[in-house]
Amino acid sequence: MTSRSEDVCNGMDTQKNFKVGVLHEEEAWNLFKEMAGISDEGTSHPTNLQLTQMAVAKECVGLPIAIVTVGRALRCKNKYSWDSSLEQLRKAMVKNISGVDEKVFKSLELSYDYLESNEAKKCFLLCSLYPEDFDIPIEDLVRYVIGIELFDRIDSMFQARNRVYSLVDDLKKCHLLMGSEKEECIKIHDVVRDVAISIASREEHSFLVRCDEVLKERPKKDRLQKHTVISLKVNGMHWLPGNLEFPNLQLLRLDCNAGLRPISLYDFRQIIVFCNDLNKLSGNVKVQETPDSFYQGMKELKVLALSDMHSSLPTSFRCLTNLRTLSLFRCRLINDDMSVIGALENLEILSFAGSYIKELPKEIIGHLAHLKVLDLLGCEVETIYPGVLSSLSKLEELYVGSIFENLCKTNIKGAKAIIDELASLSNLVALDIVLIDIAFWQRGLVVEKVKKFKIVVGVSDFDYIPDPGKLSNLLNLQVQNVNDILETRLNLLLKSTEILYVNSRTKGLKILCDLVDEDGFECLTKLSLESLDDLKYLINIADGVPQSAFPVLEFLTLSFLDNFKGITSHECQLLNKAFSALKVLKIRFLSKLRNLWKGPTQLVWLGNLTSVEVLGCDKLESMFSLSIARDLVQLKDLQIHRCHVMEEIVSSEGGEHEIAAIATDKIEFPKLKELRLQLLPSFTAICKAMDAIELPQLSSLSLSNIPKLKRLCPTSDSESNYDPIIQPLFNDKVKLTTIEKLEIFQMENLMEIWPGKLQAKLKEMTVARCHELSSILFPSNSIKGMQNLEVLEVKNCQSIAVAFDLEGLVWEDGILDMALPSLKKVELSRLRKLTHVWKDNSPRIQGFQNLRSLVVNKCDSLRNLFSYSLAKLLVKLQNIEVTECGMMESIIGNEPNADDAVITNTIMLPQLSCLKLSDLLNLRSFCSEACTFEGSLLKTIKVINCPKMKILPSAFQRKLEQQKADISTSSQFHVLDGKVSKEMSKSSLSEECERKLIFVESARTSHARDFTLFFHFLNNPIYTFVGVGIHNDAEKLTKDYGLSVATTVDRRSLTAEYGMIELRNAGLKNLVREVLGKKI
Incomplete structure (x- = not known):
């Protein structure tokens, strides 16, 4: 937040106010030269004009808004104008405007005075x-x-x-x-x-x-x-x-x-x-x-x-x-x-x-x-x-x-x-x-x-929602037959149309360009075609080669075109490069599409393409040829979902002209920032023919349900330094050091994620339903390169036994460095074989000093959450939540071969404010009886269904008395004289089921307005969707756990995440009515 008045900041109780100073003299002069169009030639022996220009720049006293406006106003002006301006700036008088510097005022006034017409001045004042x-x-x-x-x-x-x-x-x-x-x-x-x-x-x-x-x-x-x-x-x-x-x-x-x-x-x-x-x-x-x-x-x-x-x-x-x-x-x-x-x-x-x-x-x-x-x-x-x-x-x-x-x-x-x-x-x-x-x-x-x-x-x-301001030539047509367009002469407007939507079951429209003459869609910048059963191609070249194809088209969306086969009806070489202005491409549910382009593609240039989204194209084999991929220098966002036969994004086939187009053994997408691949059962690599993939700006990567993918870029066996059976997802030839967000879901054959050495900017990581991963999620050598990781969520990975392996975590110079110093949140759920969150053998380990929240759920093999030496590092830990870990005996456990001095130390978790322990059937204590625990900010304790837990630390009791912390119990649960009573009832599953179970039998997906949203909705790992034997499931939940269908959805979290309108657009209108009990 910025303000001209410090009083505004103080009135908002800001934590710290920073004064934004003026530019230094050199910075100010460089900015002024850029704004005024002044070259550096002759500055060693400046002319009178250049001296005046320097003096004018100094009069702006380093204020950016003054520098920019004055510089722009005097751009290309003669010396008389510069002299006059300098005189005006030197005579600046303080104006009675609160928070506006006199030099700023005079600079802006000068820029106003130099406007070339009274029309421009009047227009400015009207603003x-x-x-x-x-x-x-x-x-x-x-x-x-x-x-x-x-x-x-x-x-x-x-x-x-x-x-x-x-x-x-x-x-x-x-x-x-x-x-x-x-x-x-x-x-x-x-x-x-x-x-x-x-x-x-x-x-x-x-x-x-x-x-x-x-x-x-x-x-x-x-x-x-x-x-x-x-x-x-x-x-x-x-x-x-x-x-x-x-x-x-x-x-x-x-x-x-x-x-x-x-x-x-x-x-x-x-x-x-x-x-x-x-x-x-x-x-x-x-x-x-x-x-x-x-x-x-x-x-x-x-x-x-x-x-x-x-x-x-x-x-x-x-x-x-x-x-x-x-x-x-x-x-x-x-x-x-x-x-x-x-x-x-x-x-x-x-x-x-x-x-x-x-x-x-x-x-x-x-x-x-x-x-x-x-x-x-x-x-x-x-x-x-x-x-x-x-x-x-x-x-x-x-x-x-x-x-x-x-x-x-x-x-x-x-x-x-x-x-x-x-x-x-x-x-x-x-x-x-x-x-x-x-x-x-x-x-x-x-x-x-x-x-x-x-x-x-x-x-x-x-x-229909009207758009503001100046009209863009738009046609939005839902007609039954293509003859309706021709007979009403609406097609005469197509030549000047800038935005065109045709989204109905229009019969007879097989080739879009048949609606216009040979000049085509000269002004069209945005095209959306949806649910056109007869449409096969956009361009018909059977009768000759068009001069150009959509020369200014920037946005292209093709959806639910059951018979669409490609852009052109025959192999062609367009006289002008096709789609050279295209920025956004979306293709959805084109069931017969195998290739977007027919024949040679070296004349198709997509150098301005920034965003690509592909969804539900079951016969599409690849997205781009090698020659097209070479030109994707502006591509920033690439999303591909549910394409059953796609093996690679960039095709390695296409003949000699394609191979010749790429003179190197690598592919580079220099501006790609987000890559999302989901539900691709045949996918094996970005490009099978390339040895290296360079993504120098990639910040977000999401991979979901790609069973054949083991690594993004296959490397020949002769070049590989890894086990040919167990190879990491990333290797030295995939440049992914810029990734900040990584999501990996349901990768059935993925065994390793990290290479031996890693330097990453990763901030957020989510892994779910990857059952073949190696037993150690973060080996010690990968921890060294994770200095920026802030959030980690790992769910339902059956093979993981250790989350963080700290053994051998010694840097090459022998000095211990901070392990994961930026980590703030860890959530581990349904890791059945997990035995250690942290596995370490050295009390000298340093790190984890910024961890705020630790949540562990349904990790049946875990006996302790962390060791005494680890507990000392968690100086900012605020929230601990442990639920349904059947073997959990204590939260803080004894370390192997640890001496008594370590065990009897006082445990300090100075920021701990919330503790939840639920359904821990073997939990006996929070920590050893020999341990003294202190938690200075403890406010809330929830202990539910922990039948073997007898003693709470005395610090818990003191805080309960001092701060009147809330003890949440679903049964009769009391703390008396430091002991827990035995009045325990069966665990309630209502909270878990309210959060996770959603019945989708009544969802009408065929009427979804936004199929992409619907697809993401059903693949959201937060929720579990039940669609088989729904009534029996509901009856069982009602009988065993006292639940009903109406209570199987957490209405607040569901509607907050998607909103009623988005649920409707996702085709879940009836679901909302029946489960949520609310009309929309």
Whole structure:
């Protein structure tokens, strides 16, 4: 967290505050040169200009924001500009802005002054109208600047929008604005915003901005009258005074704060929730009437933006005859009276986004002869009267989204007639519309003038969420037959389509490119095809070679295409490299796909590919050829799941041209960070033909259910230094020193994980259901290279006898080093043969000093948890949990050949706060009677079903008395005079079963919306899924353990991990209803 005010940090009780200093002189000069485009030539004998440049850099006093903004502002400027800037910086005057340094202020002001146009300056100042850290929709700026008539000789919305985007880009280059995580939005740094507000408040601009908190005092009339732009947050319209004169006011923006969090105008997820709960909300919000004369003195007003207003429109609204932009966001008009809007004859932009309006009558909307934009996205509209749309002869942009869905259901004939009116809008160039059926789309609706569009056909309102801001040309089609696309002429839009979804059982569509002419999909950046039973190929080259194939395509998703065979219909050599812009590739459940590419692949270039996901392609043999793999220099994420015949990722076959393409015996994926391989029964290696695999940036590796995989990269017997039968998963030719997270599940033939010598950055490791692993999980030589390991989880590995082998843990120079110094959490479960967590023979062992939590469950051969000498190392151990270890006799056990002095030492676990011992049938003591135990922070003890345990350490009793620690017992269990009573009942399995058993008989996987999520859900090692003999199992659990089906799921942990919506999307809707007893 960073803040300009140390008081903010202190108020949040931060543990330690660090002051962020300025840059050193050399660092500052290097940054300044980069920003200003200054070369290093001639710096030994600097010219007058270079001396001035150095002086300007020094005036920025090492402040990064000053260096960046000034440097960018003066880039490519002449000497006169540099001299003038230096003079201005030296005359910097302290401005009364809390937390803003005077040099920072002057630097930002200088950058503002050097903006090349008044248009850019005005656009920048308009960004100050929003609350701090707000995601500012660029579309807001477009509609505001059109309203205030900022541009000369620009008449159309299309031209104005392009101009605004150009200005925003210039402001970002000057570092006065910055990007946002939300598409089509920008942000302004809080310091820059403070400076912008200061500049905007000057007399020549006369802005009034109070939008970070609700206005606490009524504004004074004499101060309001001079302003040209006002942005306020007020607690209801009634709070504002009436009878005011605003002779110069052009833009008024009011957040009426009707009990809702302020959100971006185009945050449509919030809008939809708002609309659905609008009636409930309005019942809780008191209606605040606007003073009837409020707008009477605003005759020059050109832009009015109201949000969260629950009020009627006053009669003085008719006085706004110069109004050009009206935005009512998330509002509700009391009495549904819109008649005053009809008087706004100069209105060009009208938005009801996210609001509730009962009807759109022709006699009101029809008077808006100059209207260019009508925005109804996220609206609830009960009635649209015939003739409304056709009367808007100058309309250029129409955003209606899914409002026709209810109309189409209740009045099919009337809805169809209204939609037909779109054909009469000769100036329409932008359209956003959702239709529930292709039958509502008439042939005449598509015209060549439509430049921007989002057209969704056959998709329900549940699946459709409007996107914010500038339209990307999108088609989302669910139609029954390919002829529906051709007959409605929707295919004419494909040439300019940027995003295309076709996701229904569309009959007759065998080759996608048959829908377009020879130029193909020139603008397509995102393509998703799903459940197209007849589709076989994307590209048809039987009639000739296409000039290019998807030249700008960045995202490709192919799902549930039962007859899909490959990208091209025949072997080919494309004239231009295919898919050269592709970044993300997802292929799911393509049951007949054997190879993505046919024939020679050296002309297929995937150099921009960053992410690949493959799921359920049972006949796919490999992913890439050698020549393609060579070019995967940007690949960061590779996930392959459930491909039954895949043997390798990179094919070692392909003819002489493939072998010649690789002149080395290694493969390198230089930027790969995550590799996940699951359920690959035939998989043996990444590439069988390569001797070495280099993954220099790999940070996460997950391997699950790959029975034939013994090592990632097979090495010839002549080169191997390992036993040919027992070989480690990693060897010296697989460069995996950067891995931070490792997951290994159900690897049936895996015997060894680590090579003899290892240097790793591993932080998290999980191993489960690997029954052939060697008896020692971490040999002493591998422990030396695990200095960063923090979390270790090992579950259900039947062969492991020792977790950490510390015997012989002596470094080559004879000095003992710290063993696993970063380890914080260890969880060992269902290790039936485990006899030692730590196996050591030297009291000199050092390490484990950061271990916080130790959990051991169902390790039947384990007699002790750790030794006395090990206990002394665990100075930060906070939690010990031991359950169902049948042979466990004591938590801290005697060491072989240890002398009495060691045994009688005091055991200190100074941070131990929680201890749970459960179902330990042979547990007799926590430690030896000769041992003195002290635990200074002990708060909670849980001892359940330990019938042979007689004595608790006295320290436990003292802490129980001092801190009133909670003893949890499922039966009558007491501590009296240091002894444990014999009133023990049978162990309750309810806690374990509530956590782990989930019945999935009713899960309808065929209707899963997200099969990847469903797949991961069923493979989650946390849960055990019961699907065979479900009713008998439930009856047995009920009879033997007092359980019922309704109590076999820990509802909180399950819903917290996945969430109700994700459970539904995973196809588990009925499971949620029956097991959790909750509808979604």
